[in-house]
Structures are given as structure tokens and as C-alpha cells.
Amino acid sequence: NAGVTQTPKFRVLKTGQSMTLLCAQDMNHEYMYWYRQDPGMGLRLIHYSVGEGTTAKGEVPDGYNVSRLKKQNFLLGLESAAPSQTSVYFCASNPYGAGSYEQYFGPGTRLTVT
Amino acid sequence: GESVGLHLPTLSVQEGDNSIINCAYSNSASDYFIWYKQESGKGPQFIIDIRSNMDKRQGQRVTVLLNKTVKHLSLQIAATQPGDSAVYYCAENTGGFKTIFGAGTRLFVKA
Numbered sequence: 001n002a003g004v005t006q007t008p009k010f011r012v013l014k015t016g017q018s019m020t021l022l023c024a025q026d027m028n029h030e031y032m033y034w035y036r037q038d039p040g041m042g043l044r045l046i047h048y049s050v051g052e053g054t055t056a057k058g059e060v061p062d063g064y065n066v067s068r069l070k071k072q073n074f075l076l077g078l079e080s081a082a083p084s085q086t087s088v089y090f091c092a093s094n095p096y097g098a099g100s101y102e103q104y105f106g107p108g109t110r111l112t113v114t
Numbered sequence: 115g116e117s118v119g120l121h122l123p124t125l126s127v128q129e130g131d132n133s134i135i136n137c138a139y140s141n142s143a144s145d146y147f148i149w150y151k152q153e154s155g156k157g158p159q160f161i162i163d164i165r166s167n168m169d170k171r172q173g174q175r176v177t178v179l180l181n182k183t184v185k186h187l188s189l190q191i192a193a194t195q196p197g198d199s200a201v202y203y204c205a206e207n208t209g210g211f212k213t214i215f216g217a218g219t220r221l222f223v224k225a
Binding site: 004031033035040041042043044045048050056058090092100101102103104105106107108 | 123146148155156157158159160163203207211212213215216217218
């Protein structure tokens with residue numbers, strides 16, 4: 001099992017450009033999440049999904065959109081990047097009904113917006 | 115509002131000593147707590163969890179203590195090793211999909 005993978009690992013964007021971050025998991029997990037990590041602020045939830053075809057807003061959703069067309073993939077889109085979106089982005093997943101809320105994280109995507 | 119905070123942003127310990135990382139939480143409704151370890155350049159990794167109906171849980175070299183009276187959580191690492199150097203996050207969950215992470219404590223292990 002590869003676990004949770006993220007593409008790309010690094011990206012530099014100019015203000016106003018768009019991009020999509022891809023998250024894939026091969027553990028057949030129902031729940032998937034996108035977080036951003038900024039110095040001194042821990043991880044903040046952007047959007048999440050409780051199953052294929054469903055998405056919901058988290059704590060800091062503005063400026064981002066998501067889609068989950070397939071159970072194993074969760075895409076995070078930035079339509080018009082801003083310098084405030086410079087961050088490290090982590091995807092995570094966990095199974096439904098496992099009796100635990102442990103989340104499995106990907107390696108992260110470091111995004112810089114200039 | 116909900117918040118998970120840490121008493122110390124950094125902790126430095128001597129190799130072989132025990133480490134204690136503390137965490138405070140404010141939501142009385144939280145019933146599940148997790149500790150994650152994040153090494154440089156990697157995503158957070160699960161260490162240990164505890165439910166609110168417990169006050170102690172032990173793993174391999176790690177122990178989590180929960181004091182619901184003062185809303186305090188701690189992670190104890192026995193015989194700290196250089197490989198334990200990382201940022202440690204406590205996280206709380208109220209039973210839904212929302213997990214709230216603290217700001218993290220960086221642990222330095224001195225050889």
C-alpha cells in the first residue's frame with residue numbers, strides 16, 4: 001500500500017494563477033480531508049469529504065474548491081492564487097466505523113504564491 | 115470557542131531522559147484525543163489516542179494522560195531517543211468529522 005500520496009510536492013505560482021492539488025489514497029477510506037499548515041498555527045481544515053460525490057467546508061474554505069469524483073481521489077483547487085495561500089497543504093484520510101478517528105496523512109505539498 | 119493549546123512551544127531534553135509534552139483543551143464535549151508526531155518534511159503520524167472515559171493509556175515507550183477536571187492532556191516519552199526529535203501535535207475530536215489540532219511542540223533531543 002502506498003497509503004496517501006500527494007501531487008505535486010512543490011509548486012510556485014504567481015498571484016492570480018490557478019492550480020489543482022491531487023490527493024490519492026489506496027486504503028479504501030471513506031473520509032478525506034485537506035488541511036493547510038502555517039507556522040505556529042497547527043493544521044487547519046480547509047474542506048473535507050465523507051464519501052464519493054460529497055464535500056463540505058471546514059474552518060478556512062475561502063479561496064479553495066474541492067471535488068471527490070472517485071472514492072480514492074480528493075482534489076483541491078485554487079482558482080486565483082493569492083500570497084496568503086502560501087502554505088504547506090496536507091491531505092488525510094480515515095476509514096468509517098473503525099472506532100478511531102486516527103487520520104492518515106500524505107507527505108504534503110509546499111505551495112508558494114508570489 | 116474550541117481551542118487546543120500547548121504550554122510550551124519547544125522542549126529540549128537529554129537523550130535517555132523522559133519527555134513530557136503538555137496540552138490544554140477548552141471543549142468539554144471533546145471525547146477523543148490523539149497525539150501526532152511530525153518529522154521534518156513529512157506529514158503527521160499517529161502516535162497514540164485516548165478516549166474521555168479513560169485517564170491513562172500506554173503504548174510502546176509512550177503514555178498519554180488525560181485530566182478532564184482541568185482539561186489537560188500530556189504525552190510522556192520514556193528514554194527519549196534522537197529519533198524522537200519532531201513536532202508533536204495534540205488533537206481533539208468531539209465524535210464528528212472535525213478534528214482540532216494544537217499549534218505543536220517542537221522536541222529537541224540532545225545527544
